[in-house]
Amino acid sequence: MSVTADLYVEVKNFYARQMRVLDDLDIEQFTATFTEDGSVAHPHRGEKVEGREAMRAKMTSMLPMYEGLVTRHWFDHFLIEPAGAAGDDGLRVTYYSLVTQTDTEDEMRFFSSSSVEDRMVRDEKGELRIRERVIHRDNPRHGRVI
Amino acid sequence: MSVTADLYVEVKNFYARQMRVLDDLDIEQFTATFTEDGSVAHPHRGEKVEGREAMRAKMTSMLPMYEGLVTRHWFDHFLIEPAGAAGDDGLRVTYYSLVTQTDTEDEMRFFSSSSVEDRMVRDEKGELRIRERVIHRDNPRHGRVI
Amino acid sequence: MSVTADLYVEVKNFYARQMRVLDDLDIEQFTATFTEDGSVAHPHRGEKVEGREAMRAKMTSMLPMYEGLVTRHWFDHFLIEPAGAAGDDGLRVTYYSLVTQTDTEDEMRFFSSSSVEDRMVRDEKGELRIRERVIHRDNPRHGRVI
Numbered sequence: 001m002s003v004t005a006d007l008y009v010e011v012k013n014f015y016a017r018q019m020r021v022l023d024d025l026d027i028e029q030f031t032a033t034f035t036e037d038g039s040v041a042h043p044h045r046g047e048k049v050e051g052r053e054a055m056r057a058k059m060t061s062m063l064p065m066y067e068g069l070v071t072r073h074w075f076d077h078f079l080i081e082p083a084g085a086a087g088d089d090g091l092r093v094t095y096y097s098l099v100t101q102t103d104t105e106d107e108m109r110f111f112s113s114s115s116v117e118d119r120m121v122r123d124e125k126g127e128l129r130i131r132e133r134v135i136h137r138d139n140p141r142h143g144r145v146i
Numbered sequence: 147m148s149v150t151a152d153l154y155v156e157v158k159n160f161y162a163r164q165m166r167v168l169d170d171l172d173i174e175q176f177t178a179t180f181t182e183d184g185s186v187a188h189p190h191r192g193e194k195v196e197g198r199e200a201m202r203a204k205m206t207s208m209l210p211m212y213e214g215l216v217t218r219h220w221f222d223h224f225l226i227e228p229a230g231a232a233g234d235d236g237l238r239v240t241y242y243s244l245v246t247q248t249d250t251e252d253e254m255r256f257f258s259s260s261s262v263e264d265r266m267v268r269d270e271k272g273e274l275r276i277r278e279r280v281i282h283r284d285n286p287r288h289g290r291v292i
Numbered sequence: 293m294s295v296t297a298d299l300y301v302e303v304k305n306f307y308a309r310q311m312r313v314l315d316d317l318d319i320e321q322f323t324a325t326f327t328e329d330g331s332v333a334h335p336h337r338g339e340k341v342e343g344r345e346a347m348r349a350k351m352t353s354m355l356p357m358y359e360g361l362v363t364r365h366w367f368d369h370f371l372i373e374p375a376g377a378a379g380d381d382g383l384r385v386t387y388y389s390l391v392t393q394t395d396t397e398d399e400m401r402f403f404s405s406s407s408v409e410d411r412m413v414r415d416e417k418g419e420l421r422i423r424e425r426v427i428h429r430d431n432p433r434h435g436r437v438i
Contacts, residue, residue, distance in 0.1 A: 005151035005297035008304075012154075016223035019242075070284040072242055072259055074222045076366045077308035096311075096364055098392065100244065100259060102284045108256035110400035113364055113392060138362040138394045151297035158300075162369040165388075216430040218388055218405055220368045246390065246405060248430045254402035 074098040237266040259284040383412040
């Protein structure tokens with residue numbers, strides 16, 4: 001494990017910011033945390049959305065599902081590993097993800113639990129960006145994945 | 147982001163200790179984690195409690211609500227930023243907060259989910275203390291805040 | 293608090309890996325994260341299992357309880373303290389633990405919430421291993437413990 005504490009904290013900060021904009025349904029800022037060709041896959045429903053433009057369209061079409069709710073993503077058990085060719089600064093980051101929703105009556109419920117696998121790279125300014133996200137929804141029928 | 151990994155860990159340790167004493171309903175120790183003039187605000191119910199003495203009185207009055215339950219606070223997505231004038235060592239810390247409760251029958255339930263904004267300073271011994279806490283309860287009617 | 297940020301991250305990585313193998317029901321890999329004489333105690337049910345072999349037998353006997361479910365452990369509020377005689381590299385690690393389960397119908401539920409106290413040592417290769425785990429199940433009848 002060659003990952004320093006400073007990189008660990010940088011990665012955690014990345015997710016803290018990314019989840020604020022996701023849970024705020026700020027599609028523009030959320031997609032900006034991916035590379036231009038970044039992708040999000042949900043293998044359990046055979047879906048892979050590729051590129052910021054397709055992500056924006058997909059997320060916009062799903063907004064009605066999130067109306068009248070506060071959605072929150074809760075992450076745990078991060079593992080950060082160097083991933084890429086020699087000299088590359090790519091990272092493979094895996095973690096648990098729990099999603100909750102609260103409605104106007106203050107009622108909270110579980111939405112889902114998943115394990116997530118991200119491939120990150122640095123952009124030209126040195127900022128972390130996600131190139132590839134795979135979300136494995138927890139369900140005993142899909143097996144346990146990461 | 148000028149916050150070092152060491153400061154990150156120090157802040158996380160602060161919350162680990164503060165939540166143990168809060169969930170243990172140890173009002174004396176909990177209020178000691180604030181400055182003498184520290185405050186806790188719940189804007190969604192138009193409430194702001196100022197000073198340790200007022201906090202003690204308020205919390206004591208609320209103890210019956212917590213009888214027969216184990217309450218647990220679960221935090222995530224910390225962002226720690228220097229906050230204050232030049233030379234100041236103040237911090238602004240924001241995070242997600244999920245609260246659960248377990249009763250004598252082993253039944254667990256969600257109590258609430260919130261985003262929290264703390265202003266921290268160091269006391270004369272160099273220990274972190276909270277000067278101002280604002281708890282934004284998650285509810286779509288209040289909007290999403292941090 | 294003499295624990296460095298690097299050690300903090302090393303300990304968090306340990307738990308990230310240990311929970312993946314536990315939630316994957318990989319008994320062999322899970323018990324390997326303990327010392328050969330490692331123990332797991334559940335004081336609220338007066339139980340203490342000692343040694344990897346007894347742990348394997350106990351966990352194997354409990355597997356049917358976890359059939360058809362994805363179990364996930366979510367941890368928070370870690371406190372890591374040096375623990376042991378001078379020159380020893382032992383650690384005492386305490387944290388909150390929330391357990392959820394998801395069934396084949398995508399229904400999630402709370403399983404339990406606990407506070408956990410681990411004693412860790414390094415093996416001959418320098419790897420962290422748990423010598424003693426005590427799981428305090430949250431229930432107001434048991435009191436609040438860590």
